Amino acid sequence: MRPALAILALLLALAAPAAAFDPREALPDPALETRARGLSAQLRCLVCQNQSIDDSAADLAKDMRRVVRERLTAGDSDGQVIAYLQQRYGDFVLLKPPMKPETWLLWFGPLLVLLAAAGGLWIAWRRRRAVPAAGPVPLSAEERRRLAELTADR
Amino acid sequence: MVAELGHYALVLALLVSLVQSSVPLVGAARGDAGMMAVAGPAAQALLALLAFSFLALMHAFVNSDFSVLAVALHSHSAKPLIYKIAGTWGNHEGSMLLWVLILALFGGLVARYGANLPPSLKSRALAVQGMLAAGFLLFILFTSNPFARVLPPPPDGNGLNPLLQDPALAIHPPMLYVGYVGLSICFSFAIAALLEGRVDPAWARWVRPWTLTAWLFLTGGIALGSWWAYYELGWGGWWYWDPVENASFMPWLVATALLHSAIVVEKRDTLKGWTILLAILAFALSLIGTFLVRSGVLTSVHAFAVDPARGVFILALLVVSIGGALALYAWRVPDLKGGGLFAPISREGGLVLNNLLLATATATVFIGTLYPLLLDAVTGQSVSVGPPYYNATFVPLMVPLLIVMGVGPLLAWKRADLRGITGRLLTAGAATLVVAVWVGSLPLNRHAEAYDLATLAGFAGTLRLPAAALGMALAAWLVLGALGEWARRVGLFRLRPDESWQRARGLPLAAHGMTVAHLGVAIAVAGFVGAGLWKHEVGRVLKPGESLTVERWQIVLAKLEDETGPNYKARRAVFVVTEDGGAPFLMAPEKRIYDTQGQPTTEAAIRTTGLTNLYLVLGDEAGGGAWAVRVLVEPMVPVMYYGIMVMMAGGLMSLLDRRSRVGAPRRARAAPVAGGPAAAPAHGDD
Numbered sequence: 001m002r003p004a005l006a007i008l009a010l011l012l013a014l015a016a017p018a019a020a021f022d023p024r025e026a027l028p029d030p031a032l033e034t035r036a037r038g039l040s041a042q043l044r045c046l047v048c049q050n051q052s053i054d055d056s057a058a059d060l061a062k063d064m065r066r067v068v069r070e071r072l073t074a075g076d077s078d079g080q081v082i083a084y085l086q087q088r089y090g091d092f093v094l095l096k097p098p099m100k101p102e103t104w105l106l107w108f109g110p111l112l113v114l115l116a117a118a119g120g121l122w123i124a125w126r127r128r129r130a131v132p133a134a135g136p137v138p139l140s141a142e143e144r145r146r147l148a149e150l151t152a153d154r
Numbered sequence: 155m156v157a158e159l160g161h162y163a164l165v166l167a168l169l170v171s172l173v174q175s176s177v178p179l180v181g182a183a184r185g186d187a188g189m190m191a192v193a194g195p196a197a198q199a200l201l202a203l204l205a206f207s208f209l210a211l212m213h214a215f216v217n218s219d220f221s222v223l224a225v226a227l228h229s230h231s232a233k234p235l236i237y238k239i240a241g242t243w244g245n246h247e248g249s250m251l252l253w254v255l256i257l258a259l260f261g262g263l264v265a266r267y268g269a270n271l272p273p274s275l276k277s278r279a280l281a282v283q284g285m286l287a288a289g290f291l292l293f294i295l296f297t298s299n300p301f302a303r304v305l306p307p308p309p310d311g312n313g314l315n316p317l318l319q320d321p322a323l324a325i326h327p328p329m330l331y332v333g334y335v336g337l338s339i340c341f342s343f344a345i346a347a348l349l350e351g352r353v354d355p356a357w358a359r360w361v362r363p364w365t366l367t368a369w370l371f372l373t374g375g376i377a378l379g380s381w382w383a384y385y386e387l388g389w390g391g392w393w394y395w396d397p398v399e400n401a402s403f404m405p406w407l408v409a410t411a412l413l414h415s416a417i418v419v420e421k422r423d424t425l426k427g428w429t430i431l432l433a434i435l436a437f438a439l440s441l442i443g444t445f446l447v448r449s450g451v452l453t454s455v456h457a458f459a460v461d462p463a464r465g466v467f468i469l470a471l472l473v474v475s476i477g478g479a480l481a482l483y484a485w486r487v488p489d490l491k492g493g494g495l496f497a498p499i500s501r502e503g504g505l506v507l508n509n510l511l512l513a514t515a516t517a518t519v520f521i522g523t524l525y526p527l528l529l530d531a532v533t534g535q536s537v538s539v540g541p542p543y544y545n546a547t548f549v550p551l552m553v554p555l556l557i558v559m560g561v562g563p564l565l566a567w568k569r570a571d572l573r574g575i576t577g578r579l580l581t582a583g584a585a586t587l588v589v590a591v592w593v594g595s596l597p598l599n600r601h602a603e604a605y606d607l608a609t610l611a612g613f614a615g616t617l618r619l620p621a622a623a624l625g626m627a628l629a630a631w632l633v634l635g636a637l638g639e640w641a642r643r644v645g646l647f648r649l650r651p652d653e654s655w656q657r658a659r660g661l662p663l664a665a666h667g668m669t670v671a672h673l674g675v676a677i678a679v680a681g682f683v684g685a686g687l688w689k690h691e692v693g694r695v696l697k698p699g700e701s702l703t704v705e706r707w708q709i710v711l712a713k714l715e716d717e718t719g720p721n722y723k724a725r726r727a728v729f730v731v732t733e734d735g736g737a738p739f740l741m742a743p744e745k746r747i748y749d750t751q752g753q754p755t756t757e758a759a760i761r762t763t764g765l766t767n768l769y770l771v772l773g774d775e776a777g778g779g780a781w782a783v784r785v786l787v788e789p790m791v792p793v794m795y796y797g798i799m800v801m802m803a804g805g806l807m808s809l810l811d812r813r814s815r816v817g818a819p820r821r822a823r824a825a826p827v828a829g830g831p832a833a834a835p836a837h838g839d840d
Contacts, residue, residue: 022693022773022774022782023693023694023695023773023782023783023784024695024776024782026693037691041541042540042542044538044540049396049452050394050396050397050538050540051394052540052541055387055389055391090536091535091536091537091538092536092537092538093538094537094538095538095539095540095541095542095543096540096542096543096546097537097538097539097543098537102529102533102535102537103525103529103537105521105525106521106522106525106529106537106539106543107547109517109518109521109525110514110517110518110521110547110548110551113513113514113517113518113521114510114514114551117510117513117514118510121506121510125498128495142272
């Protein structure tokens with residue numbers, strides 16, 4: 001985070017925040033308003049810890065919610081609104097990280113793990129079948145002693 | 155004076171832990187019974203010293219001794235007594251002390267109740283516990299001394315963060331810590347088994363109750379945290395995929411996998427290396443969770459770099475303990491001989507698939523949580539990983555897991571005959587289909603507002619209906635799978651009712667526990683799906699006397715009033731609500747301002763019908779005496795928590811099964827045929 005942004009964040013965090021989403025912000029058209037709420041839930045409040053602008057009470061989140069509604073009223077598609085905010089605030093604003101070379105590992109990591117684990121499992125299973133199971137482990141001296149003790153009781 | 159004694163006890167505890175971590179280990183290597191016997195008394199002494207130290211800190215908090223820095227920074231004389239007590243662990247220093255105390259508590263329990271453990275295993279496990287305690291005691295004494303004094307003492311303290319002044323949050327950290335730290339026992343037993351060079355069904359049995367205990371507390375702690383976020387933060391959400399939440403969720407996922415893989419070791423003497431690895435990873439993730447939350451690295455990588463002392467210390471602890479454990483694992487695991495073979499379609503196969511999916515799910519959460527930190531540290535770029543990511547990666551992994559979970563318990567060990575259960579599967583499948591169609595036709599799906607699962611995954615309205623139908627169908631599938639297995643075991647409808655009753659009574663408690671736990675998962679899944687997809691929200695600006703109608707509720711704003719609490723001032727809105735012309739009731743959401751920190755908090759008003767929550771939040775003043783109000787209708791949110799409770803009840807039943815009671819020396823004598831703890835479990839399946 002750049003220093004100016006950090007200072008801004010600090011100031012906003014100190015200022016008494018308003019409540020989260022306020023019904024007065026709502027657009028008159030219910031379909032448009034639903035889209036606005038859906039988009040707000042996908043955008044991160046930049047000065048908060050892991051909150052969407054829909055959940056956040058910070059003033060910056062309020063401003064961003066207004067921007068979303070302005071763009072929608074102006075006729076932007078959902079994708080255009082997202083692109084507009086991404087251009088202004090960077091990838092950080094997207095709660096759904098963009099797909100790009102730097103995030104390939106993020107997006108495909110889980111799949112790789114699944115494939116690697118499944119592959120490992122397959123190999124282990126094949127190998128296990130090839131080699132007959134080892135016989136039971138022989139008892140240790142201590143265990144033989146205990147066994148003798150226990151059977152002597154009877 | 156008391157604070158100094160507490161500090162002194164802490165230093166003594168460090169010395170004891172050093173003895174506990176070395177002498178028994180040498181004793182076990184040499185076969186010296188005297189040296190091995192040191193482990194037990196040392197563990198008990200460690201527990202006594204740490205308990206004393208913790209009570210000394212609590213004494214400072216209860217008496218508001220502001221000459222102790224931690225008290226001055228985190229407490230306040232006007233706080234209610236319960237929050238003064240909870241304040242002991244409501245700060246970094248105190249919570250770390252609680253962490254080691256719980257570690258010592260588990261060590262003490264093993265020492266006290268582990269009489270039937272082989273002496274070398276017991277002393278080695280306790281030595282590993284001692285090493286962990288020593289590491290964290292060094293951390294506390296050198297970087298986070300809870301007894302540090304401040305001179306001159308301030309006239310009053312800073313106060314607790316008002317969001318945290320809440321009964322659920324007072325007990326949430328200790329519960330979570332018991333879960334986190336309880337996994338240390340599995341870790342210590344795993345290391346001890348690697349040192350011994352053998353893992354057998356008896357080992358799995360000894361570890362099971364500890365894993366179950368840790369799992370129960372983790373589940374409870376996570377649920378409590380979620381419930382707190384639900385009613386306190388005022389957003390009506392219950393899980394945010396926040397890194398702090400993820401930090402506790404990852405050990406839970408691995409502990410769940412461990413519970414299941416340990417069953418395979420216990421019953422079939424196979425999957426040993428994997429189970430040991432899970433035991434190590436479960437605690438490793440607990441440590442990583444502690445590191446993430448305690449080092450400040452989550453707030454920002456840069457904040458961590460500015461004051462790195464604590465973070466670097468925990469990081470070093472992490473590297474030494476996890477790295478050491480994994481190195482030992484790599485070295486010794488080839489010696490662990492695998493046991494029974496099994497076909498892919500078998501109970502073992504189902505459990506392996508369960509583990510594969512749970513492990514991948516854990517890896518997904520791990521990647522999502524740590525990727526932003528890593529990317530920032532390496533390239534300086536910042537990305538956010540929020541709920542949409544997890545909905546697209548984690549949720550799809552749960553679908554096959556739940557399908558397997560419905561079938562798995564029906565399969566026989568070793569080699570299952572699918573044809574034998576085809577009839578059962580077809581019945582369950584048909585019933586599942588009926589549920590899917592029925593859920594798809596529910597009016598709940600028609601509300602445009604659902605901002606959680608579907609919208610976040612980027613599918614908006616188009617996918618919400620199929621998602622709800624699929625989710626509920628999976629829940630139904632699970633119910634039928636769990637009940638079907640139980641019915642087969644007791645011979646329901648196949649035998650005479652009295653014979654079935656006899657069989658049900660003859661089943662071990664753990665078997666009933668599994669059925670109940672799986673039913674709990676089914677109920678919770680139904681809850682997650684409904685709560686995520688059927689939320690309905692209305693926001694309005696109201697003046698006193700005005701009303702609005704949301705679904706079947708008529709909501710009238712009666713009046714606004716001011717209230718003064720012990721250390722806060724509140725503005726409260728009183729609503730009169732009637733449900734479909736029924737008897738009216740009052741709901742009163744508040745906005746509070748705490749005296750010390752001036753930060754407003756919302757107290758939502760929640761009314762539950764048992765299936766649906768009505769959730770009211772008071773927003774800002776809109777001028778002219780009008781107030782912004784949010785009304786959320788949240789179907790299935792209570793069901794989600796019922797499911798978790800049922801799941802925990804199942805775990806508890808399994809824990810209370812006398813077969814899993816560790817260290818009941820009576821047990822060995824009461825089982826004449828068993829002939830010692832290493833005997834294979836007498837109870838099979840059928």
